[in-house]
Amino acid sequence: xxxxxxxxxxxxxxxxxxxxxxxxxxxxxxxxxxxxxxxxxxxxxxxxxxxxxxxxxxxxxxxxxxxxxxxxxxxxxxxxxxxxxxxxxxxxxxxxxxxxxxxxxxxxxxxxxxxxxxxxxxxxxxxxxxxxxxxxxxxxxxxxxxxxxxxxxxxxxxxxxxxxxxxxxxxxxxxxxxxxxxxxxxxxxxxxxxxxxxxxxxxxxxxxxxxxxxxxxxxxxxxxxxxxxxxxxxxxxxxxxxxxxxxxxxxxxxxxxxxxxxxxxxxxxxxxxxxxxxxxxxxxxxxx
Numbered sequence: 001x002x003x004x005x006x007x008x009x010x011x012x013x014x015x016x017x018x019x020x021x022x023x024x025x026x027x028x029x030x031x032x033x034x035x036x037x038x039x040x041x042x043x044x045x046x047x048x049x050x051x052x053x054x055x056x057x058x059x060x061x062x063x064x065x066x067x068x069x070x071x072x073x074x075x076x077x078x079x080x081x082x083x084x085x086x087x088x089x090x091x092x093x094x095x096x097x098x099x100x101x102x103x104x105x106x107x108x109x110x111x112x113x114x115x116x117x118x119x120x121x122x123x124x125x126x127x128x129x130x131x132x133x134x135x136x137x138x139x140x141x142x143x144x145x146x147x148x149x150x151x152x153x154x155x156x157x158x159x160x161x162x163x164x165x166x167x168x169x170x171x172x173x174x175x176x177x178x179x180x181x182x183x184x185x186x187x188x189x190x191x192x193x194x195x196x197x198x199x200x201x202x203x204x205x206x207x208x209x210x211x212x213x214x215x216x217x218x219x220x221x222x223x224x225x226x227x228x229x230x231x232x233x234x235x236x237x238x239x240x241x242x243x244x245x246x247x248x249x250x251x252x253x254x255x256x257x258x259x260x261x262x263x264x265x266x267x268x269x270x271x272x273x274x275x276x277x278x279x280x281x282x283x284x285x286x287x288x
């Protein structure tokens with residue numbers, strides 16, 4: 001082998017080695033692009049800003065675990081009924097068995113169902129809180145979601161705690177049929193007893209909040225808060241347009257549209273939510 005051939009082979013070997021090393025060193029999820037303004041940023045920057053774009057304030061989806069971290073005092077979250085899990089009472093199957101779908105969602109999200117409930121504190125004010133998670137079957141409201149929220153509300157009433165529910169849902173869970181629809185009345189009944197005890201209840205509507213959740217506990221708060229740009233609706237846009245035979249405004253079913261027409265009380269950025277909730281709790285509880 002000539003010297004020039006050896007040098008060329010050596011160069012190719014080193015280049016190949018460098019590329020393999022680069023693949024090992026470069027971490028995944030290093031960069032992320034904003035879905036609204038296309039701003040390219042480090043994922044760490046987005047995470048430090050509570051998953052809100054620092055340029056256009058677009059709110060990225062946040063998991064229930066993210067919200068626990070963002071809202072509450074450190075190590076104050078104490079879960080309630082965390083092991084409750086849905087069964088398959090109807091033996092429902094579409095493209096996949098419902099029982100199989102539940103197992104897949106548990107593995108994917110690390111959750112037992114579409115809501116986490118627990119006791120926590122915001123600046124040392126104790127509260128009861130339910131946090132829906134859209135990653136688990138679109139945050140759909142099945143019998144376990146209804147049961148966990150009902151038990152949470154009953155606990156809050158008994159312990160005389162303020163109640164906060166953070167909503168993110170596609171509505172009732174069709175795989176449980178009537179059992180799912182029953183949860184609307186069940187939760188609303190518990191909220192009535194909580195209200196009769198003169199205890200505050202706040203809802204935080206995130207994107208999306210739709211269907212039976214909107215038609216029940218999401219809109220029953222003493223104060224109804226929404227994140228900017230959140231989709232909040234009962235029926236879908238296309239269904240409404242086909243029913244009334246009219247075109248709807250571009251911003252229809254957004255938190256800004258609902259605020260303008262008096263359906264919600266406040267629009268609060270995720271970065272300001274903790275402080276605003278503390279102010280509201282202090283006002284209701286007369287904390288100086």
